[in-house]
Amino acid sequence: MRELWQFTKLIRSKNAGPFELTFDVMFKDRAGYDLVLKSGVLSAEAIAKIYGVALEEIRLFNIEQILTVKFSIPRKVFSGDVSDTDVYGGQFHGPLVRLLVDEP
């Protein structure tokens, strides 16, 4: 089994405005994109579990044209608020990087 980062050229999170976070997982090639999609590690259900958000709060896009999985979730704490930990939202992708991907 390999880890998610081994299939990708970029994994990042970022603010999409102060009230939402957006995540981009960009793949190196078609084979890796297909394999990861099939494995389910980036399904809405899996994302909901990792980030503790409700399914209906997740906007998930599988963008075949640029071999990218993108999802967006509302921020529980708005950017820069008193208890915020990441004003730019740039480190929330950490738990995705080493996800184990099932290979047939």
Added chain:
Amino acid sequence: MGNKIKAVAATGNLSTGFREESLVRAVNQGAHFVGCDGGSTDSGPYYLGSGNPRGPRQGVKRNLQRILGESLRAGIPAIIGTAGHAGGRPHLQWAVEIVRELARENGWHFKLAAIDSEIDQGTLVKAFRKDQIKPLSPAPPFNEDVIREGQRFVAMMGIEPIQCALASGAQIVIAGRCSDVAIYAALPVMQGIPKHVAFHAGKILECGAASVAQRLYADCMAAELDESGFTVEPPNPELRCTPQSVAAHTLYENADPYMLIEPGGRLDTTAARYEAISDRAVRVTGGQFVAAEKYSVRIEGAALAGYRSIVIAGIRDPLILGQLDHFLSSLHAAVERKIADNLAPLPGAYTLNFRVYGRDGTMGPLEPNPRPEGHEVGLIIDVVASSQELASDILPLVWHPGLHHPIPEYQGLISNFAFPFSPPGVDVGAVYRFCVNHVWELDDPCAPFRTTWETF
């Protein structure tokens, strides 16, 4: 063959740089205008709330000198959006003052339009009472108290106020809070380029050279727009765009990669095509612009949340690390009593937060594994209070008891925190929060914005 408009983005943000020769090349290739974005909400609510611009002033001045100098040399307009980082009145004034200095120092002659986008509280209350303020999602609660307690509000202008300024002969436009896309769409739409082309090109241009295949450094980006699409090509021959790099840029900082909400409507890129026309240039077609039923602009606002004082400390003792959550929660309870005894603060006058790096300091409640697994953690004792004096007074009532807070395994006085600094704490200053995520429905897209003119 209809109109062709060449748009140039000097760079993604006025405070970052670009290669001067790239800008000169783009202008010499027949640019119709140069645009540059000067701000963002990305760095949090501080700049909007405090009224302080984000510098460095010297860097912004140098970049403005090059952008305005090139535009004036070629006799084309320069359009700067979101002046001073947050686009409020003090931010706009800061940027205009820099432009005045430059005009004086360089002996430039031009007509300047400065577009103020700050909204007075009275105006906002009136709009609220007329039911013109509608929430986006997720939105904090909004009412007249929020308006009155807010420190500063701005409306994010679309293309129309910029077009009015250009139509009245502005050579340099300095805008307050402004849609990044509008900087680049305003002039092309005036010249008959369809909105779906102009808005899509604006989205690609707004981050400068961020849409190239390998971004080596911050630089310019150029696009040629016509009635059916646009071609994007970096003026710097060392950089190149690919269909993937351009398409991928529509993802950036955007929650929905196919839908870009702008004042007056939305750009739908679901059916967009990105085709290589050389090894450096990409042709983009197929975006759709869907006009909104009601024209609206986004409102941004910041409210004062308090004043912050912090202490930084390290914890290395494995026995404390083994019971860290309990250690900190029992310390929290103990110091709350101490603060109440010593300072008798009003209810809700302060918040105390232990930020633990090595546990969940980076991700907070989104951390799926909130357990310290390393041999040490970094601790920030974070106090936000109703005054700086109170926050400052609370600090020693936390760090000193914390230093000696007992654990059952040890008998005798212990020192739990490694402070790297003396004094251990520092006053950070005012803390703001974004207090609104709403739009304002308008009959006239220019109504909230006031343009002032200066001739040099």
